[in-house]
Amino acid sequence: MERPLRVLVTGSAGQVGLDLLDVLAGLTPLGGDETFQPDGRPVGRDEFEVLGLTRHELDITDHDAVLRCVEAVHPDVIVHLAAYTAVDRAEGDSLSCFAVNATATETMSFAAMETGAHLISISTDYVFDGEKGAAYVEDDAANxxxxxGASKFAGELLCREEDTIVRTSWVMGVRGKNVVHVIAERALSGATVRFVSDQTGTVTAASDLARALVTLVRERPGGTWHVANTGTTTWFDVAAHVGALLGRGDDFATAIATAQLDPAPLATRPTRSDLATTKFAHRWSHLPEWRDGVERLVLDRARRPDRS
Ligand SMILES: NC(=O)c1ccc[n+]([C@@H]2O[C@H](COP(=O)([O-])OP(=O)(O)OC[C@H]3O[C@@H](n4cnc5c(N)ncnc54)[C@H](OP(=O)(O)O)[C@@H]3O)[C@@H](O)[C@H]2O)c1
Known part of the structure; x- marks a missing residue:
């Protein structure tokens, strides 16, 4: 009998990590689509042997601890999700942000090379400046x-050619803090919201991304891949859609311009950073449409164990 594929997951308590651990165990995460398998193959019982690591268990900025850990676990595949994800805070904390997103990613790539593991490292649409005016493909120049965004791009450059880099965008899980939950709380409380309609991107349900990651764990393709739900949207469209799902009328969400945000966000975000996912879709399949992903998030939210 073939032995299970051994998978080490960093950042396992984050929103993607929680969903990925469920999917690798053959479960459907909260907000997940039971039928969506990009390669058409459901996860087999005992297909994977998984070790998920939280920040408490492994601080990825501790170079020696990472090397010791990867050597001891000897994984076939490392899915590197741990990251400094506070986009606005990072503007005043660039040293920590680069230590986690760039230097520690290099350590992870080195540890993978030393132990013969395949590294899958997650990056972001924020490596782009949004000036292209069309969806970004994998080979487009980052800026x-x-x-x-700069720290994540540095992390990409510090990976080896044989590693797999997955760029994704606007990720939201049922578990985790994200914009969809904020909007849903306000919709249910009778409040209204104002969201920008001049930033275009692609929402990605963490559970759909997790399914795609399992395909990449099996295939270990190397190179860069854009993975996101299908379709493009704006934050205003997301808010209006969540409001409608929860029975609110057209007056729930008001569209504003980024320049009207008060206080202005510390970090500058690209005005248009939707990711073209045709490379992934040609080889496997498209991810579900973003409205479908958001709908599952909103409807499954009531079952979330930590609904504080
Ligand atoms: N969220 C998005 O919209 C988005 C968009 C594009 C790409 N991505 C990328 O997708 C990946 C997963 O994101 P996510 O949404 O799951 O993020 P998340 O919920 O913020 O999870 C990131 C995890 O990394 C952990 N972490 C931070 N610093 C660490 C360290 N020094 N050592 C070990 N663990 C550390 C965090 O622990 P603590 O909670 O204890 O800090 C957290 O559990 C990341 O690479 C992110 O950059 C996310």
């Missing part, structure tokens, strides 16, 4: 506008 990050924020410290976070």
């Amino acid at each position: 990050p506008l924020s410290v976070y």
